[in-house]
Structure formats: structure tokens, C-alpha cells
Amino acid sequence: MREVAIVAAGMTKFGELWGSSLRDLFVEAASEALTMARADHVDAIVVGNMSAGQFVGQEHLGPLLADHLGMAGTPAMRVESACASGGAALHVGFLEVASGACDLVLAAGVEKMNDGGDVTAVLATAADQETECYHGITFPGLYAMIARAHMAAHGTTLEDLSAVAVKNHRHGALNPKAQFRRTVTLEEVMASSMVADPLRLLHCSPVSDGAAAVLLCPLDQAKRYTDRPVKIRASALGTAPMALADRKDPAFLDAVQLSAERAYKSAGIGPADLHVVEVHDCFTIAEICCIEALGLVGPGKGRDAARSGLTALGGKVPVNTSGGLKSKGHPVGATGIAQVIEIFEQLRGEAGARQVKDAHIGLAQNMGGSGASSVVHILERV
Amino acid sequence: MAGIVGYGAFIPRNRITSEEIARQWGKDPAAIQRGLLLKEKSVPGLDEDTITISVAAGRAALDRAGIDPSRVGALYIGSESHPYAVKPSGTVVIEALGIGPSVHVADFEFACKAGTEAMFVALGLVESGRVEYAMGIGADTSQGAPNDALEFSASAGGAAYLFGKADLLADVKATYSYTTDTPDFWRREGEFYPRHGGRFTGEPAYFKHVTAATRGILERTGLKPTDFRYAVFHMPNGKFPLAVGQALGFTKKQLETGWLVQTMGNTYSGSSPTGLAAILDEAAAGDLILITSFGSGAGSDSFVIEATPALAERRGRAPTVRSMLDGPRRYLTYGQYAKYREKIIVNE
Numbered sequence: 027m028r029e030v031a032i033v034a035a036g037m038t039k040f041g042e043l044w045g046s047s048l049r050d051l052f053v054e055a056a057s058e059a060l061t062m063a064r065a066d067h068v069d070a071i072v073v074g075n076m077s078a079g080q081f082v083g084q085e086h087l088g089p090l091l092a093d094h095l096g097m098a099g100t101p102a103m104r105v106e107s108a109c110a111s112g113g114a115a116l117h118v119g120f121l122e123v124a125s126g127a128c129d130l131v132l133a134a135g136v137e138k139m140n141d142g143g144d145v146t147a148v149l150a151t152a153a154d155q156e157t158e159c160y161h162g163i164t165f166p167g168l169y170a171m172i173a174r175a176h177m178a179a180h181g182t183t184l185e186d187l188s189a190v191a192v193k194n195h196r197h198g199a200l201n202p203k204a205q206f207r208r209t210v211t212l213e214e215v216m217a218s219s220m221v222a223d224p225l226r227l228l229h230c231s232p233v234s235d236g237a238a239a240v241l242l243c244p245l246d247q248a249k250r251y252t253d254r255p256v257k258i259r260a261s262a263l264g265t266a267p268m269a270l271a272d273r274k275d276p277a278f279l280d281a282v283q284l285s286a287e288r289a290y291k292s293a294g295i296g297p298a299d300l301h302v303v304e305v306h307d308c309f310t311i312a313e314i315c316c317i318e319a320l321g322l323v324g325p326g327k328g329r330d331a332a333r334s335g336l337t338a339l340g341g342k343v344p345v346n347t348s349g350g351l352k353s354k355g356h357p358v359g360a361t362g363i364a365q366v367i368e369i370f371e372q373l374r375g376e377a378g379a380r381q382v383k384d385a386h387i388g389l390a391q392n393m394g395g396s397g398a399s400s401v402v403h404i405l406e407r408v
Numbered sequence: 409m410a411g412i413v414g415y416g417a418f419i420p421r422n423r424i425t426s427e428e429i430a431r432q433w434g435k436d437p438a439a440i441q442r443g444l445l446l447k448e449k450s451v452p453g454l455d456e457d458t459i460t461i462s463v464a465a466g467r468a469a470l471d472r473a474g475i476d477p478s479r480v481g482a483l484y485i486g487s488e489s490h491p492y493a494v495k496p497s498g499t500v501v502i503e504a505l506g507i508g509p510s511v512h513v514a515d516f517e518f519a520c521k522a523g524t525e526a527m528f529v530a531l532g533l534v535e536s537g538r539v540e541y542a543m544g545i546g547a548d549t550s551q552g553a554p555n556d557a558l559e560f561s562a563s564a565g566g567a568a569y570l571f572g573k574a575d576l577l578a579d580v581k582a583t584y585s586y587t588t589d590t591p592d593f594w595r596r597e598g599e600f601y602p603r604h605g606g607r608f609t610g611e612p613a614y615f616k617h618v619t620a621a622t623r624g625i626l627e628r629t630g631l632k633p634t635d636f637r638y639a640v641f642h643m644p645n646g647k648f649p650l651a652v653g654q655a656l657g658f659t660k661k662q663l664e665t666g667w668l669v670q671t672m673g674n675t676y677s678g679s680s681p682t683g684l685a686a687i688l689d690e691a692a693a694g695d696l697i698l699i700t701s702f703g704s705g706a707g708s709d710s711f712v713i714e715a716t717p718a719l720a721e722r723r724g725r726a727p728t729v730r731s732m733l734d735g736p737r738r739y740l741t742y743g744q745y746a747k748y749r750e751k752i753i754v755n756e
Contacts, residue, residue, distance in 0.1 A: 044612040142605060219439045 027124040029245035031255035031408070034063035035367040040236035040355030041205040048082050048138040049094045055237035055360075056095050056134055063241050063251040069128035071095070071102035074115030074135035075359035080148040082141045091136075108152035109308060111135060112238065112362025113392030113401030120261040120403075123242045134239035135364070137357035145233050149358070152395040154269040166230060166309070168270055168396040170222035173311040175277035177224070180326035182314065184224055188215035189333040190310035191228050191352055197339060198349020200379040205234050205355030229310045234355035238363035240370065245408070254374045259295070259387070260404040262288035268398045279312075279397040282319035286391070289402040290321075297321035300343055301385040302372045304365035306393035306400075307350040313337075316391055317345060320402075339380065347372065347380045362392035366403055373407040410535040411579040412713070413475070414570035414722075416468020417685040418461045418547075419672060419732040422451040424745045426560050432742040433555045440560055445646020449563035449673025451740060451748055452549040456564065458487040459497045461547040461678070463504040465568035468726035469543065470505060472577065473570045477506040480570070481539025483513050484529055486522025486677040487566075488595070488602075489549045490515050501545070512539070519593060520642055521703020522546060523677035527569050528709055531580055534571040541572045548676035553601035554751060561645050563673025567681035577719040578688060578697070580711055584625035586617055587707030594704070604704070613706050614644065618652045621708035622700045629712055633657035637695035640666030640683035642702035644674050658698075665690060666699075671733055677703075684713070686729035691715040 036058025038051050046054070052073070060066070071092050079085040088102035107114040112135030119133030139145055146166075150159050153168060176182045192212050198204040210228055218227040241251065248255035264284030267273050273280060290296055297320055305320065307313035314328035322343055323331055331337040337345035348354045348368035351361060369388035371377045385407070392401045425448045430437040441447060452461075462485050470477055483498050483505075490497045498513035516522045516529075523546015530542035547566025552558030571580075592613035595602035605613075618641055626632065633639070639658045641649040646669050653663045666683030675682055680701040687697055697713040746752050 042607060042611065044608065140607070142608070219436060 028126060030120050030123045030242055030258045031245040031248040032240045032258065032366070032370050032405070033243055033248050033251035033255050034059045034241040035239065035370050036062065037203060037238040037364055037367050038236050039203045040234045040357060042140050043235040044140065046235065048078055048084060048136060049091060051138060051235060051237035052091045052134060052136040053094050055136070055239040056132055059132065059239040059241050065130060065241060065251065067097065068100060068130045068132045068241070070122055071097065071100055071132045071134070072115045072119045073102070073104045074111035074113070074362055075104050076106060076108050076111045076137060077148050077151065078138065080151070081143045082138050107399045108394035109306070109358040110362055110392045110394035110399045110401050111359040112364070113403065114263070114362065116240065116363060116366060116403060117261045117263060117401055119242050120258055123244055129243055129247060131242045132239060133242055133363065134237060135360035135362055136237035137359040138235050139233045139357060140235050157269045157271065165396070166222035166225055169309040169311055170225045171270060172276055172315065172396065173224055176311060176314065179277050180329060182329040184216060185212065186314065186329040186333065187224065187229050187310045188212050190307065190313045191215045193332040193338050194307060194346050194350040194352040197347050197380060198353025201349045201354055204349045204353050205232055206353045225309055225311070231308045231351035231356040234357040236355060236357035236360045236364070238360045238367055240363060240366060255408055256370050256373050257406045257408045258403060259293035259406045260289035260402070262292060262402050264288065264400045266398050268395065270396050277315065278325065279315045279319040279400070281397055281400040282316055282391060282393060285400040285402040286320045289404050293404045295387065295404065299387055300389050302347060302369060302382045302388040303343060303345045304348060304368050304390040305345055306391055307346055307352050308356060310352065312393070313345065313350065316393070320389070320391060339382065344382050347377065347382060362401060365390040365392055366405065369405045373405055409579060410531055410571055410573050411576035412569055413541065413572035413575055413577060414469035414473025415567065415577065415685055415688055416465045416472060416726050417565065417567040417682045417729045417732070418464035419565040419682070419729070420450050420452050420456050421736060421738050422453055422740055422748065423448045423737045424451050424740045424742070428742055429560055444560055445670055446560050446673065447670050449561060450565055451745055452564035454748055457491045457549055458485065458489050458547045459491060459500045461564065461566040462497065462501045462545045462568065465547065465566050466501060466505050466543060466545060469568040469570040471725045472722050473572070474722070475541060480507045480541045480543055481511055482530055482533050482542035483507055483511060484516055484526035485545045485547060486516040486518065486526040487546070487548050488517055488519055488522065488676055489551060518707065519704035520644065520676045520679055521701045521707055521709060523567070523681045524699070524701035524709040524711070527681065528583060528585070530569070531571045531583070534573060541570055543568055543570045546677035546681040548678050550674060550676040551601050558602070558604070561674040563675050565672060565675035565682055566678030567685045569681065575718060576716050577722060578716060579714045581714055582625055582629045582712040584621055584628055584710045585707060586621040586624055588617070590706035592704045592706055609704065613704060614648055614702050615652055617706050617708040618642065618700050618702050619656060621710040622656050622698070625710035625712060631696070631712065635696055636662060636698050638662055638665055638687045638691060639698040640680050640687060641700050642680045643667065643669035643683065646670050668729065668733060682729060688715070688719060689723060689728040689730065691719060693717040693719065
């Protein structure tokens with residue numbers, strides 16, 4: 027297998043982008059990445075997208091998006107793993123380059139969620155239709171049950187859940203591409219509207235439009251495109267039972283742990299070696315569970331991390347310096363690529379006010395459903 | 409030169425509080441009051457509809473004008489709650505007001521913009537000299553589906569404007585309209601309640617059109633926000649008109665007189681026209697007033713209006729908007745409200 031590098035990145039602002047369609051978003055992000063690398067062609071395009079068919083009535087994204095990028099004829103396909111579709115697309119792109127099949131791959135993610143669809147119903151298709159959705163559960167409900175299980179097992183409190191939102195909004199306020207560039211107080215989070223007890227509005231990521239794209243090539247060809255390539259040290263997937271009720275501990279995300287263990291093994295490092303981390307905080311409880319499953323803290327110890335400052339900018343291991351899904355926004359198919367772009371920028375020293383000093387190694391973790399799939403990428407400055 | 413020779417408004421006496429509606433649906437009243445800035449709204453009685461509101465407002469407009477109703481050559485009513493799908497509201501109104509039968513009458517619909525649309529056309533006919541006087545009315549008994557965000561705002565009321573060329577209470581200096589095909593809110597034939605595009609009704613609809621129409625009329629007249637004593641923008645909730653006004657450079661002081669929505673609710677076609685009536689209730693001679701409406705679908709009409717010395721002399725001939733908003737009120741339970749709004753299915 028060849029070593030693979032990310033040599034360029036492009037990303038739209040995240041938010042309610044009423045003036046941009048799915049294809050506009052993709053072309054904006056992809057063009058930015060291509061311009062950055064001064065590349066006018068790619069060997070393949072891989073697009074992560076969860077549900078364009080339901081959100082905007084559009085399937086068959088590979089040829090559509092290649093065409094609108096001015097690259098009709100290029101091999102192109104769409105990859106789906108619910109909210110982990112972006113991470114899964116990057117994994118496929120990584121394999122295409124690592125295997126020697128391609129020398130330059132555009133791995134992108136895109137989602138257009140604000141177009142009139144019933145977002146909660148569309149997202150619920152990422153849960154088990156037969157054993158979960160038929161009983162009326164939605165994603166806020168599933169994560170509320172995870173939160174309740176965590177509270178029961180580890181004494182996690184509403185304040186703990188809220189501190190994650192406060193931290194991530196503090197980070198997101200520094201991110202020009204974030205949907206919500208503003209800080210929130212613990213009191214505001216705790217008084218926000220109830221969504222699914224114990225989760226309130228400000229414990230939940232928003233509905234967003236956006237796209238993100240990166241260019242991958244073999245590490246030994248990276249200097250053609252940039253002086254500062256970032257190497258992909260590991261790209262690993264994990265899965266767990268789809269239905270929450272089928273997992274041995276609903277408060278622990280096995281798929282995240284499996285994907286992390288595989289990535290750590292592949293990279294030959296451990297959680298203590300990480301300088302900056304992006305995790306899938308679709309709800310604030312998810313960040314608490316993810317940092318436990320990644321081994322950043324011990325099992326059941328995630329509840330204090332945001333409040334103590336451990337995972338804040340300036341802390342031992344800053345988590346979600348981009349603002350996370352919570353503040354930056356969560357256009358589901360784009361999220362996995364956007365997380366990797368945050369790590370890419372951090373390792374290149376381009377994160378501006380969010381910069382983590384001397385960041386050399388970073389990790390991005392992207393999750394599908396209530397944690398049934400997880401993708402982990404470990405990146406390193408070279 | 410044409411302008412307003414008479415105006416009047418009407419707001420029903422019944423009220424329901426945001427708290428009472430929120431309680432019914434298990435919502436947090438504090439969040440509604442904080443988010444939408446709505447405390448209560450007017451509710452039509454069982455015998456009140458767009459026609460009765462139009463008659464009450466139109467009568468006040470004629471009283472302030474002091475003219476013989478038979479001289480009114482055109483009457484237009486803008487509403488999205490005309491009682492009949494087929495059969496005009498305006499015919500009943502002219503009979504009640506003593507106007508006609510030598511009169512041109514039409515019912516208009518353009519979501520919440522229909523009131524200023526009626527005013528625009530009435531003004532144009534007077535300006536052209538085709539009729540001596542013309543009345544434009546905006547009135548609604550707005551529909552909002554139970555448990556929809558609109559239920560906190562959809563209310564009842566309206567205002568009527570009589571335009572002429574002599575003895576003006578206020579001179580209409582300029583108009584400007586801005587319209588695009590933007591389907592943010594609609595009600596199809598046969599449907600009881602409107603549907604809307606949720607957050608799509610904000611930036612790409614309300615804010616885009618209100619901003620464009622207001623900027624357009626300021627550009628056309630060479631006026632600046634600071635030249636105005638008052639401004640009123642369509643009030644679908646408490647927040648939008650304050651946000652758009654402040655973004656356009658108007659101060660809270662300029663906006664507060666016409667900002668009735670917190671206790672009146674959104675009277676749809678009657679919203680900004682009633683806000684304008686509240687301003688005319690207190691404006692002094694020479695005061696410049698800006699009004700910009702908004703109707704889903706979508707479009708905005710802007711008017712620049714200047715009060716004359718006659719306003720202070722004649723406005724006392726009819727009740728003020730504040731006297732109806734702050735005067736005797738009857739607070740309804742949700743059950744009474746459901747009955748008054750005919751949301752309860754009963755046998756014939």
C-alpha cells in the first residue's frame with residue numbers, strides 16, 4: 027500500500043444556504059480544493075452523501091456532480107454511511123490512492139438539508155426501521171436514551187451535557203465558516219427549548235447545508251501540489267448493532283472504539299499521542315461518549331472533560347476546535363470531510379484564532395446513526 | 409397630488425394570550441414570548457369576519473374624511489380570509505357604508521400584502537383622475553393551524569384608507585413595489601389552514617423583500633432612514649419587523665409606535681396598514697412616515713407618507729388604534745378560542 031497525503035481542501039460556509047443547490051455547494055467546495063492544488067483533472071471523484079434522494083429528490087450523484095464540475099467522463103460515485111458518509115467517502119478515496127489505482131482523487135461530502143424535506147423523518151432512516159422507527163423514535167430520542175443511560179451509569183448531569191455546547195460554541199465563534207458564530211452560556215443551554223428529555227435545543231446540532239472536499243495523492247507525489255502536505259496515517263471503519271437496544275451497553279459506542287483501535291494500530295500510535303481531535307458531536311452526549319470510546323479519557327470519565335478544560339482550546343487535547351457539529355453545523359454527508367479539513371488546517375498551522383500550538387498529529391472521528399458506524403482518520407504533518 | 413383623506417382601523421375585543429396557547433400544546437410560554445415577542449393576539453368573535461372589520465374600519469375612514477360616501481368611486485379589500493371563495497366581500501361593504509352603486513369594487517389577495525395592494529390601486533386611480541375618491545382596505549381573520557407556530561400570531565383586524573386629492577390628512581409622496589416568485593407560504597383551494605416553508609419564510613422571503621422594497625423607495629426618493637419620524641414594517645411576529653428595521657438603519661424609537669404585534673398579533677393583510685393607522689393617530693404635521701408591507705409568494709409595497717396639519721384636526725372623529733388595543737378586552741380560554749375560530753367539529 028502506498029502512503030497517502032491530503033494536498034488541498036475546499037469548503038463552503040455551513041448554514042441555511044437558501045441561494046445554493048446541492049450541485050452549487052459541491053462545485054464551490056470542489057473548485058476551491060482544485061484551485062488550491064492547481065489541478066485541472068482528477069482520476070476519480072468519491073462523494074459522501076447521506077440522503078439527497080430524500081432531501082432534494084436527487085440520486086445518482088457521481089455523474090451529476092462530475093458533470094457540474096466540468097469533469098464528465100471522470101470515474102465518480104457516491105458513498106453512503108448515514109452521517110458518516112463523508113468519512114466513508116474519504117476512506118474509499120484513501121484506498122483508491124493507497125492501492126495504486128489512482129494518483130489524484132477528489133473526496134468530497136455534500137448535503138442540502140434545507141429544501142423543504144421533513145429532516146427529522148429523513149434522518150430517522152439511519153436508524154433501524156423495523157425495530158426502532160416503527161415505534162416512533164427519532165434521533166433526538168435515541169441520543170436522549172444514550173444520555174439517560176450515561177447519566178444512570180456514570181452520574182452524568184445536565185450541566186455536563188451543557189458544558190460541551192458552551193465549549194464548542196466558544197470554538198465555533200472563532201470559525202468563519204461556522205453556522206453559529208456565537209458563544210452561548212451554560213444558563214442559555216440549560217434553559218433552551220426541550221427537544222427530547224434530557225436533550226434541549228442547544229444540546230443538538232443544527233440542520234445545515236454545506237459541502238467539503240479534499241484532494242488525495244500518493245505522499246511521494248504531494249510536492250507537485252503543495253509545500254505542506256498532510257499524511258493520512260490511518261483510515262479505519264467500525265460497525266456495531268444498528269439498533270440501540272441490541273448493544274450490550276447503550277452508553278458506550280462500540281463502533282467508535284473499534285474504528286479507533288484499528289486506526290491506532292494501523293498508525294502505530296495511541297490516544298496520548300494526539301494533539302487535536304474532531305469528534306462527531308451531533309448531540310452533546312455524543313461527544314462525551316466519543317472521547318471515551320476513542321480512549322481520550324477512561325470509560326465513564328467523559329462527563330468532566332469539557333467543563334474541566336481538558337478538551338477546550340488550550341487544554342491537554344482540544345476537541346472540536348472547529349466548533350464541532352454543534353456550532354459549525356452538520357450538513358450530514360459533508361461532516362466527515364469537514365472534520366478532516368479542520369485537522370488538515372490545524373496541522374498546517376492555518377487555523378487562525380483556533381490554532382492549537384505545535385499540532386503534529388490529529389484525529390477525526392465521524393459517526394453514522396446512533397453509533398452503528400464510525401470512521402476514524404489519523405493525520406500527521408510531514 | 410393625491411393622498412390619504414381618511415383612515416380607520418378596527419381590532420376585535422377578544423384576546424388569547426401566548427401563554428394560554430402554549431399551555432394547550434405543552435409548549436414553553438417563556439420561549440414563545442422570548443423567541444417571537446408575542447404576548448397576546450386579537451380573536452374575531454363568532455359574528456366578526458373580514459367584511460365586518462372592513463365596514464368598521466371603512467366607516468371610521470369616512471368619518472375622518474367627512475365626505476359623502478356616494479363620491480367614492482372605487483373600493484378594494486385585500487384579505488386572505490374573504491368569507492366567500494366566490495362572491496365579493498366588497499359588495500357587502502359598499503352597501504353598509506352607503507357607497508355606490510356607481511362604484512368599482514374588487515377583492516384582492518396577496519397573502520399579507522393584499523391590504524397595501526388595495527391601497528396602491530386605490531391611490532393610483534385617484535392620482536390618474538379616473539375617480540374622485542377610492543378606498544383601499546386590508547383586513548383579515550387570519551388562519552393558523554392548531555399547534556403551528558402561526559397559531560401564536562394569526563389574529564384579526566384591519567385598516568381602511570380613503571384616498572383623494574383635496575383636504576389631505578397625509579400626502580403620499582412615493583410608492584415602490586418589489587415582487588418575485590418565492591413560495592414561502594400558501595394555502596391551496598379547499599384547504600382550511602395555510603402551509604409554510606418554516607425557516608424559508610425568513611431570510612429568502614420576508615427579509616429579502618422588505619429590505620429590497622425599502623431600499624428601493626429610499627433610493628428613488630433620495631431619503632435616508634433618519635429623515636423619517638416613523639416607520640412600520642409588516643409584523644408576522646415581534647422579532648422580524650424590529651430586526652429588519654434595525655438592519656435598514658431605523659431606530660427602535662422610529663419603529664415603536666407602529667409595532668403593534670406584541671398585543672395585536674399578525675392581522676395579515678391588516679398588519680402594516682393598522683400599524684400605519686396607529687402612527688397617524690399621533691403624527692404631527694410634516695412628519696415623514698415609511699410603511700413597507702410583505703406578502704408571501706412574495707412581495708413588498710413601500711409608501712412614503714407625510715402628515716399634514718389637517719391630521720391633528722380630524723383624527724379625533726374616530727377611535728384610535730391604541731384605544732382598541734388597550735381598551736376593554738375579553739380574554740378567552742383555549743376552549744372558547746377553539747369555538748370562536750370554529751375549530752371544533754359539531755353536527756349541523
